[in-house]
Amino acid sequence: RSWRLPVPVMGTLYRLASQLLSDLTDKNYFYLFDLPSFYTAKALNLAIPGGPKFEPLYRDDNVDEEDWNEFNDINKIIIRQQIRTEYRVAFPYLYNSRPRKVRMGVYHFPTCVYIKAEDPDLPCYYFDPLINPIASYKYQSSKTDAGDDDDDFVLPEGVEPFLAEAPLYTDNTANGIALYWAPHPFNKRSGRTRRTLDVALVKDWYQEHCPPGHAVKVRVSYQKLLKCYVLNKLHQRHPKSLNKRYLFKILKATKFFQGTEIDWVEAGLQVCRQGYNMLNLLIHRKNLNYLHLDYNFNLKPVKTLTTKERKKSRFGNAFHLCRxxxxxxxxIVDSNVQFRLGNVDAFQLADGLQYTFAHVGQLTGMYRYKYKLMRQIRMCKDLKHLIYYRFNTGPVGKGPGVGFWAPGWRVWLFFLRGVVPLLERWL
Structure with missing residues (x-):
């Protein structure tokens, strides 16, 4: 349930994860691009450049149709230019007539003077060339002869500075300094373990500004992902305390279920097999012998149907969504089976999975039976833009090989988590 790792292990993990983590250590980069700023912009119906845009929170804010009053009287105030969005977000109580539901962000963090060492073989305390030494310029000695009466002070023998016997640095010092400036969870000694599907690998990417020079579709994807993130944060509620129910214990108490420890690919094959049997039973329950369900779950008529047969062979959305x-x-299971058989290597498998999760709309027809699912499809498309433009840079160029499937996988897992109870109710 919890983890505690020594500094060398954490340092190695941090170094391995550094490809996915942000290089930013200065919090001032996020000025007017953090949650309080987004909340304020949403409340004031503004859009920070590069940030998300929302529906107006209050519909009664018609600045153009305002009557003259003592605050905006033409004789009292002259505004020569439009007030910039950044001013209105940074100082909401100063630059807005009716600031409601606004949040005050941090104006300035202390300047960060940490420089990340690129080479792990460098010594711990190393004078980086990035730091420009300030040259001495027209320096004059301010010493004045104070007279020869005072004797020069000499330290007695045997005096040592404090901690003289302690080493300047050990093997863990460089790791420790790097981890001190690392993002969560690398800057912790211990913590609670989380499930794989709860870890958002790419969340930090779209919380930064979209790199300049990217296509419009990529900038839009960044904004849409940011919008989703801000809304989720805004509507977050404290979890209600519930009695813990263990599904496995409940199922074990009945005589219909039994436990097993088979390989999960075998379990996947079983799910496909049982699902096929279940759908076939539902088809034959209606005596529809002229409909054929193949092993890829395509439902096709075996002959040209009469009008009566077509009416009889209509199924509900729940059946088709399940299919x-x-x-x-x-x-997904077939891809893994191909990998287990040795027909594809791990990179091809990862690439195939990433492609599958990013193109569910083309590979299946799920959206026909529940159109709200387009949200997941669009989100996967945004994640695809985010990931492709992050990986396919420089000499790599476009093409396959971006086997980064975890973000898309999470989207579809959360979708299944929500739709399974609905399917149970509908079927």
Whole structure:
């Protein structure tokens, strides 16, 4: 349930993860691009450049249709230019007529003077060339002859500075300094373990400004992901305390379930097989012998149907949504089976999984039966833009090989988590 790791292990993990982590240590980079600023911009119906844009929070703020009053009387105040968005967000009580639901952000953090060492073999305390030494310039000695009466002070023999016997640095010092400036969770000694699907690997990427020079679609994707993040943060509630129910214990108490420890690919094959049987039973329960369900979960008529047969063979959305979900499961399981058989290597598998999760709209027809699912499809597309433009830079260029499937996988797992109870109710 919890972890505690020594400094060398944490240092190695941090170094391995550094490709995915941000290089920014200066918090001032996020001035007017942090949560309080986004909340304020949302409340005032403004859009920070590069930030998300929301529907107006209050509909009664018609600045153009305001009557003259003592605060905006033409004889009292002259505004020569439009007030910039940044001013209105940074100082909401000063530059807005009716600031409601605004948050005050931090104006300035202390200047960060940490420089990340690129080479792990460098000594711990190393004078980086980035730091420009200030040359002495027209320096004059301010010493004045104070007379020869005072004797020069000499330290007695045997005096040593404090901590003279302690080493200047040990093997852990460089790791320790790097971890001190590392982002969460690398800057912790211990913590609570989290499930894989709860770890957002790419969240820090879109919380930074979109790099200049990217296509418009990428900038839009950054803004949409940011918007989703801000809304989730805004509507976050404290979890209610519930009695813990253990599903496995409840199922074990009945006589219909049994426990096993088979390989998870075998379990996936079982799910596909059982799903196929279940859908076939539902088809044959209606005596529809002229409909054929193949192993890829395509439902097709075996002959040209009469009008009566077509009316009889209509299924509800729940059936078809279940069929399409099983189809997606089959694609994922088949990819893993190909990997286990040795037909593809791990990089091809990862690339295939990433492609599958990013193109669920093309590979299945799920959105036909629950259109709200377009949100997940669009979110995966935004994540795809974010990831592709992050990896396919420089000499790498466009093309396959971005086997970064975890963000898209999370989107579909959370979708399944929400839709399974609905399917249980509908079927």
């Amino acid at each position: 399409e979900i099983l189809r997606l499961t089959k694609i």
